[in-house]
Amino acid sequence: MGLMVTLTLAAALPPGLIDEVDGRWAERTPKNRTAIAREIAAQLEPHKSEFEAAWRLARSYVWIADESPYYQGTRARFELGGKAMGVAKEAIRLQPNRVEGHYYYAWAVGQWSLGISIAKALWEGAESKYTGALKKVDQLDRSYDQYGALRMWGRYFHSLPWPKRDRAKSARYLKKSVKKSPTNLRSFTYLAETLIGQGKHGEACALVERALKIRGDAAKEPDWDLWRRELARLKASGCKTLLENL
DSSP, rough: HHHHHHHHHHHOTTTTHHHHHHHHHTOOOTTHHHHHHHHHHHHHGGGGSSSHHHHHHHHHHHHHHHHHOOSSSSHHHHHHHHHHHHHHHHHHHOTSHHHHHHHHHHHHHHHHHHHHHHHHHHHTTHHHHHHHHHHHHHHHHHEEEEEHHHHHHHHHHHHHHHHTTTTTHHHHHHHHHHHHHOHHHHHHHHHHHHHHHHHHHHHHHHHHHHHHTSSOOTTTTTTTHHHHHHHHHHHTSSSOGGGGGE
8 A cells, every 4th residue: 555655656647737837828928939838848757647737748849840940950840749749649548538638649640751751651541640630629519719720721722732732621620720819820820831832823922911910929829929930931032932831
């Protein structure tokens, strides 16, 4: 009995840790978002066998990986995406009916896939992992993270290689995303790129102009500055070229 109590205490989260982490997470801004994510990852790593720590650790990893634009930092995305997949999978095992593990697992698979290339990731079975997790998010709580699943579905259908790519379907998801989260500049950037991919340059430029007038909201999107820069790059190109090709 004494050994069991000792093991239970060793596995338990320190009192107040989650409240401390959540308070710190809420303090993120464009300037400190990555530093805070790294700080929180270090705090949570020893407790990753606990659900409330595991999904937050996965969240930290994917945000660190997203420090740079999607077409850069491939090695970091591969490594951090893999780590995030592992802890998100543990969160799913512990609480399969909570949305957080599934959501960050999908995000992690996306980061990992960008790290090794979409084509190679598809070959290694990433598609079913990604779509399976997103379908579960849709079932549990599609509104989670400002309707983040809509952004992920939209980006998925945009990013797939031919003949799997479906930009019409991507646009439908992303237009819903923009409607549901009207200040989220990532959603606007993704939709603009999908429209460019469809050859709808005028519509893309009108969308970019609209997005650039939106005031960034660090409380909801602490990386809004990154997406505003990307929107400005699209505008400068005449909305004719995808960001990865600029």
